[in-house]
Structures are given as structure tokens and as C-alpha cells.
Amino acid sequence: MPLISLRNVTKSFPPGRRGEPLVHAIDNVSLDIEAGEIYGIIGYSGAGKSTLVRLINALEKATSGEIIVDGQQVTNVPDRQLRTLRLDIGMIFQQFNLFSAKTVWNNVAYPLRVAGRTRDEIQARVTELLDFVGLADKASNYPEQLSGGQKQRVGIARALATSPKILLADEATSALDPETTHEVLRLLRRVNEELGITIVVITHEMDVIQTLATKVAVMDSGRIVEQGDVFDVFSNPREASSQRFVSTVVRGIPAPDELAALRERHRGRIVTFSFRDGDSSQASVFLELAAAGIEFELVYGGINDIRGRAFGHLTLALTGADSVIDATLHHMAGRITVKELA
Amino acid sequence: MEDLIPLTPQLWEATYETLYIVGLSLLFGGLGGLLLGIGLYTTRAGSILGNRAVFGTLNIIVNIFRPIPFIIFLAAAQPLARAVTGTGIGNSAIIFTLSLAAAFGISRIVEQNLLTVQPGVIEAARSVGAGRLRIILTILIPEALGPLILGFTFIFVALVDMSAVAGYVGGGGLGNFAIQYGYRQFNPVVTWAAVIVIILLVQAVQLLGNVLARKVLRR
Numbered sequence A: 001m002p003l004i005s006l007r008n009v010t011k012s013f014p015p016g017r018r019g020e021p022l023v024h025a026i027d028n029v030s031l032d033i034e035a036g037e038i039y040g041i042i043g044y045s046g047a048g049k050s051t052l053v054r055l056i057n058a059l060e061k062a063t064s065g066e067i068i069v070d071g072q073q074v075t076n077v078p079d080r081q082l083r084t085l086r087l088d089i090g091m092i093f094q095q096f097n098l099f100s101a102k103t104v105w106n107n108v109a110y111p112l113r114v115a116g117r118t119r120d121e122i123q124a125r126v127t128e129l130l131d132f133v134g135l136a137d138k139a140s141n142y143p144e145q146l147s148g149g150q151k152q153r154v155g156i157a158r159a160l161a162t163s164p165k166i167l168l169a170d171e172a173t174s175a176l177d178p179e180t181t182h183e184v185l186r187l188l189r190r191v192n193e194e195l196g197i198t199i200v201v202i203t204h205e206m207d208v209i210q211t212l213a214t215k216v217a218v219m220d221s222g223r224i225v226e227q228g229d230v231f232d233v234f235s236n237p238r239e240a241s242s243q244r245f246v247s248t249v250v251r252g253i254p255a256p257d258e259l260a261a262l263r264e265r266h267r268g269r270i271v272t273f274s275f276r277d278g279d280s281s282q283a284s285v286f287l288e289l290a291a292a293g294i295e296f297e298l299v300y301g302g303i304n305d306i307r308g309r310a311f312g313h314l315t316l317a318l319t320g321a322d323s324v325i326d327a328t329l330h331h332m333a334g335r336i337t338v339k340e341l342a
Numbered sequence B: 001m002e003d004l005i006p007l008t009p010q011l012w013e014a015t016y017e018t019l020y021i022v023g024l025s026l027l028f029g030g031l032g033g034l035l036l037g038i039g040l041y042t043t044r045a046g047s048i049l050g051n052r053a054v055f056g057t058l059n060i061i062v063n064i065f066r067p068i069p070f071i072i073f074l075a076a077a078q079p080l081a082r083a084v085t086g087t088g089i090g091n092s093a094i095i096f097t098l099s100l101a102a103a104f105g106i107s108r109i110v111e112q113n114l115l116t117v118q119p120g121v122i123e124a125a126r127s128v129g130a131g132r133l134r135i136i137l138t139i140l141i142p143e144a145l146g147p148l149i150l151g152f153t154f155i156f157v158a159l160v161d162m163s164a165v166a167g168y169v170g171g172g173g174l175g176n177f178a179i180q181y182g183y184r185q186f187n188p189v190v191t192w193a194a195v196i197v198i199i200l201l202v203q204a205v206q207l208l209g210n211v212l213a214r215k216v217l218r219r
């Protein structure tokens, strides 16, 4: 059974102004997230990503549909029960949302106090968590005395305090510079691998998905338009909005204006070869072209690596007899994806 | 000057009385204002107890009573003061009326300061399973404590002012002292003595408020 399961979930907000239609922030979404996954949710601003995660820990109540977390119904349960549910779900935020009147120590201790743990338990757990996020020496500092990356590490320690099964990360790295982003992403990876916590990451940055997630859902206007293994979605995005996101990190097939520029600089026929691991290797393609006496030049593209699996698009300019090129490409077509650019 | 010296015991007595009236009014009015302010903040649409009807009612009540000039409020609230304290004049009635007026004033200050707390911080507290009362007591108030202390300091100063006005209509304290021994006896030195004590009092409390707020805000 999936750890988090959404069935036909809808969330509507009353309109900002009277007389306007309802805002359908989440529109009939079904989604399963298995234990141990790092599930990425990507989409443009206003797509409904934050609303979707806030439904999971019931910070928002669904308008219709069913949400089940760890075998427990989240929709239509009394507040008291929701609060116990939330002990099982940690959350971190873009703006960190640390308690500015409390020290780092007391920020991390807060969920434990809410959960009614004893002093000794709190003492031991906070020490352990600050060690885990590498901030043992900052225990008595206040949030404003920390850098952005340190603040988010405190946020992570606080979210993990009650040993939740699930961590929700809403744009957790969007306010950080690239280097700090990677530091926080590495920490989240450890949270997943060492502690076995299932993570739901929301982002509008594709490289966050690329470095962290195992599964991804692409959201657009309150709907999930595509979901699957990160590798599959990256190497072969089907929907237009997925393709736009993928193109921000994958140097794939040249856009029309880029193609025009390529034509000006290179002779011959322009052909894109798309590789996915498991397909024939690049070496065999190059050998075959050479053996047929076709002259080739690499003009565009790149190879990407997602958790040890490679894929990519290489665009070559081929010169030689047309009939030979046609035959060779035809011969390869069954093993890799070949596309001649008109 | 020689007129003042024999009045020194009365001046001390009046100072003590002002502190007593203002102190108790700040205590009762402060508590009432804090509750009313928290009520306004939490029942606002989208807040933790969002409730349009309750918010609307509180909002109208505060809007009606807060702008009434204190001297008129004092007269208008006299029947109520008599009903509650058993007497329409004297310090108890004054403390009652001052507390009421202060509560309305403080409620807005409290509401405004609570509104400066980042909603995300409240959301973080909700996300770890904290209940509403706990959020109010352990997150909301501590997060807004610095400006709240300054707000209460401001109200203390206003209460000293209002208590002096009340002295005019039968309350004790420095206002009464200035009128009885200074103004009515054509003795400006005595009036000024009361003014100086008030200034010193206000300065001392303002300083205390500033120091406390700075400590809480760590700057």
C-alpha cells in the first residue's frame, strides 16, 4: 500500500472578489507515493504545488476526494486527530519559518514539547538532531544570527524532531544560492537514505528534481499532467509543459532558431540521435557512420546523468551520399531514436 | 517655593495614588486589551480561528468605543462604573473606567503587532501539531513581544495622562493634586511640581519599556 495516496482530490478556494468563479487550485488529482521515495512535484507558479502538499498534512482541507497517509484517513477527521497525524509528517519551507523569538535549540525542541516528551527525551533528541544537521555549535544562537543554509538546516532538524515518516519540502532551496542549495539537497538525500524518510519535494527548479528525486509529477493549472520515474520523464517528456521544464536542464533537440543558426555554420544533413541507457552505445553509432564513409561533426547536444543512468541527445551534421546516409540511418532506427531535422 | 514644602507629603501621596490607579488600570486594561486584541487577530478571515461574525462584532465594538474622548467616556461610563464598583466616583470607579478605555486602545495595538508576525511561522507551528491556544501562548505572543512591550509602554503614558484628567472629576493622584493645591490656590509652583513628577514618571517608564523591548528584540 502506498504511504501517501490521493484519490480524485479537489481543492477550491473562494474567489478573491465577489462574483468571480471559484479558484480550482487542485483539480481532480490522484497520486500515490510509496514509502522511501523522494517524490518531486514541479510546476510553474500558481500550478497548485503548495496547496497539494498542504493537503497532505491537512493544513488545508480538501474540498472533495480522499487522502490517506500511512493507512490513516486525513479528510474529514477531527482536529485533535489531525494533530497526532502531523507528528508523523515534518514540513520545511522556502522562508524557513523559524521561530525568531526562540534559540536554535528551542526551535528544534518545540515539536517535542508539543508532543509531550519528557525533558530527558527532549535533551537527547535535540542533541542528536543538531549533530545530524551539523549545527551543534549553534544551539544557543537565534535564527537571525544564521546564514540561509544554516536556517534551513535548523528547519530540517525541527521537521525531523518527532521522527516523522514523511518530510514535506515546499521550495526548500528556492531562497538559497546554488552552492547552499546543493548542501541542503545533500542533507535531504541523507535524510532519505540514512533515516528512511519519504520526502515530497516541491520546486520550480528542474535541477532540484534531477539531483534529488526518484519520481516526479508535473503540475499545470491544478492538475498532474505527467508523472513517473525521473529518468523516464527527463529522457522522454510527453506533455508540453514537461518538455519546457526538461529543456531548462537538458540540452536536447535544438529549437527552430538554433537550428537555423546551425544550418548557416554547417554543411550537410542535420540529424539528432537520442540515447537512453540500454540503447546502443554512442560508440557503435559513430563506428557505423564511419564505416559507411559518412563524414560527421557534433554540432549540438549533451549527455545527462540521472543517478547513474545516462541519456542524451546528440545532433550531428552528416555529409556523404544521400542514399548511403538514408540506408545507414534506417539501419540504426530500430536500436536508437533517430530524427532528421527538416 | 515655600508654599510647596508643606505640601510634600500630599505630593508623595498623590504620586503613590497615580501609580496605584495607573498600575491597576494597566493591569486590568492590559489584560482585557490583550484578550480583545488576540480575539481580533485570531478571528480575522484566514487566521487560526477565522470567524467573520465574531470578528465583525469585535471590530465594530472597538471602532465605536476607542475614539470617544476620555473625558466624555468618563461621564458616559459612570452608570456602568457605579453598577460594577458600587460607586460612581472615587478611585475604584476611575480605575474601572480607565481599564475599560485602555482595553479598547490596547486591543488595536495588540492586533497590529500580532499582524506583523509572519503567517509562515504560525503555519510551521501548526505543521508540528500545535493547537490554537498553544500557538497563541508559545508562538504568537513571544514573536510579537518586543513591539507589544513598546505598545504597553505607550499605553502607560496615555494612562498617566488620562488619570490626570480623571483627577479633575474626583479621582485622586497628581492631576487632582495639581488642581486642588496649584490651580485653585493660584500657585503655579505647586502645579509645576506635579508636572515635573509626571514627566519623571513617564521618562522612567519609557526608559524601562525601551530597555525591555531592546532586550527582547536583541538589538
Ligand SMILES: Nc1ncnc2c1ncn2[C@@H]1O[C@H](COP(=O)(O)OP(=O)(O)OP(=O)(O)O)[C@@H](O)[C@H]1O
Pocket: A013, A014, A023, A024, A025, A043, A044, A045, A046, A047, A048, A049, A050, A051, A052, A204
Ligand atoms: N488561501 C487561498 N485562498 C485563495 N486562493 C488560494 C489560496 N491558496 C492558494 N490559492 C490559489 O490557488 C492556486 C494555487 O496556489 P499554490 O500556492 O498552490 O501554487 P504554487 O504552485 O505553490 O505556486 P508558487 O510556485 O508560486 O508557490 C493559485 O491560483 C492561488 O492563487
Ligand SMILES: [Mg+2]
Pocket: A049, A050, A051, A170
Ligand atoms: Mg508554492
